[in-house]
Amino acid sequence: MSVFNDAIKNFLSPIEDLLSDDSISEIMINGPYEIFIEKSGKIIRTDYRFKNNENLMSAMRAIAQAVGKKFDSDEPRLDANLPDGSRIAAVLSPISTNGTAVSIRKFFKEKVLLKDLIAWGAISKDAARFLDICIYLGKNMLVSGGTGSGKTTLLNILASRISNNERIIIIEDTKEMKLEDQHVVHMITRKEDPTQNIKGITTQDLLHSAMRLRPDRIIVGEVRSGEALDLVNAMNTGHDGSMGTVHANNPDEACLRLETLCLQSGTKIPPNSLKLMIANALQVVVQTKRFSDGKRRVSHVSEVLGVNDDGSYRLEHIFEWTQKSKNDETGELIGELAPCQYLPTFFDQIKVNKLPFPSSKFERPDWVKKLKKAA
Numbered sequence: 001m002s003v004f005n006d007a008i009k010n011f012l013s014p015i016e017d018l019l020s021d022d023s024i025s026e027i028m029i030n031g032p033y034e035i036f037i038e039k040s041g042k043i044i045r046t047d048y049r050f051k052n053n054e055n056l057m058s059a060m061r062a063i064a065q066a067v068g069k070k071f072d073s074d075e076p077r078l079d080a081n082l083p084d085g086s087r088i089a090a091v092l093s094p095i096s097t098n099g100t101a102v103s104i105r106k107f108f109k110e111k112v113l114l115k116d117l118i119a120w121g122a123i124s125k126d127a128a129r130f131l132d133i134c135i136y137l138g139k140n141m142l143v144s145g146g147t148g149s150g151k152t153t154l155l156n157i158l159a160s161r162i163s164n165n166e167r168i169i170i171i172e173d174t175k176e177m178k179l180e181d182q183h184v185v186h187m188i189t190r191k192e193d194p195t196q197n198i199k200g201i202t203t204q205d206l207l208h209s210a211m212r213l214r215p216d217r218i219i220v221g222e223v224r225s226g227e228a229l230d231l232v233n234a235m236n237t238g239h240d241g242s243m244g245t246v247h248a249n250n251p252d253e254a255c256l257r258l259e260t261l262c263l264q265s266g267t268k269i270p271p272n273s274l275k276l277m278i279a280n281a282l283q284v285v286v287q288t289k290r291f292s293d294g295k296r297r298v299s300h301v302s303e304v305l306g307v308n309d310d311g312s313y314r315l316e317h318i319f320e321w322t323q324k325s326k327n328d329e330t331g332e333l334i335g336e337l338a339p340c341q342y343l344p345t346f347f348d349q350i351k352v353n354k355l356p357f358p359s360s361k362f363e364r365p366d367w368v369k370k371l372k373k374a375a
């Protein structure tokens with residue numbers, strides 16, 4: 001178990017098999033006697049268990065200690081990275097009522113590339129090339145999706161396509177993004193710890209610093225609070241090609257979610273102006289989704305166009321995942337991230353820059369037309 005040092009190996013021996021199995025992407029512990037795993041997109045209950053809650057707590061404390069954090073009644077929540085980059089989150093009982101709750105998110109050992117997503121059917125070749133073009137053209141993008149839908153993975157892939165001579169500033173709560181050989185400053189927020197006289201540093205604080213560090217692009221790993229307004233401001237003030245992720249179920253909701261988060265900053269900007277600011281800042285929303293067959297795919301690539309009279313955001317889907325059929329044996333959904341017969345407003349930039357992506361790539365395929373007609 002290379003992930004952990006010898007001192008904590010013992011504590012984790014009850015789940016050693018799960019930790020060393022690379023085909024398991026997540027281990028979820030609901031108290032000592034209930035351990036679930038995610039394997040090939042499926043959530044499976046296992047027979048693995050800790051002896052009792054005390055043992056489970058000790059294991060988590062040992063991990064916390066190994067990464068220089070605390071996990072006790074004063075600090076009953078743990079968010080940390082393990083030495084191999086896995087992400088661990090834990091909540092101590094009795095805050096978590098059925099015993100200490102833990103989630104260990106393991107990431108792919110190998111760096112995931114756009115071509116891997118294509119090979120897994122998580123994105124179509126053309127949509128992938130289109131996103132690549134959006135990065136090249138410096139479009140401001142938001143990756144939206146539910147919990148564990150693959151947002152961070154996709155954000156990382158998109159960021160890795162940014163050219164080497166652009167200065168990228170990444171802000172995260174726990175270090176999940178990995179960029180190699182790029183011009184990157186990576187900043188991590190810090191929790192307040194009054195007992196140690198340690199002041200908290202928020203994403204918003206780091207965004208303020210980032211603006212002074214001459215960034216070309218700013219990337220916020222997860223936009224989850226009032227810092228949304230700073231990101232929108234950054235996007236509107238020349239930091240083209242900035243990106244972030246939000247929790248939302250579709251591209252429309254992503255814009256609304258960003259608006260709600262902006263309001264959490266306590267801003268006095270009138271609602272209509274705020275909406276216009278957001279619609280102006282954001283150009284493309286990429287929606288990720290974990291489908292009913294357990295597979296993670298990009299479900300939409302949409303352009304943000306403006307605000308309607310009723311205050312809703314005006315979006316057009318450029319690509320939308322459409323189901324063709326289903327594999328009866330495996331339960332796998334069969335479909336494609338198909339173009340929606342919509343030409344993005346920045347198509348002229350694609351042409352002017354001589355990027356090999358003709359307008360025909362945006363035409364809706366006949367099979368989708370037929371399906372839409374039948375519906």
Ligand SMILES: Nc1ncnc2c1ncn2[C@@H]1O[C@H](COP(=O)(O)OP(=O)(O)OP(=O)(O)O)[C@@H](O)[C@H]1O
Pocket residue numbers: 025026105106107108117120122145146147148149150151152153154295296297
């Ligand atoms: N297209 C994909 N196919 C299969 N597995 C994937 C895919 N994308 C991501 N994963 C895996 O799914 C898990 C969740 O991915 P990721 O952390 O990117 O999701 P997230 O939406 O950012 O989650 P969270 O909401 O917790 O921030 C990880 O184990 C990751 O390696």
Ligand SMILES: [Mg+2]
Pocket residue numbers: 151152153222245
């Ligand atoms: Mg994430």
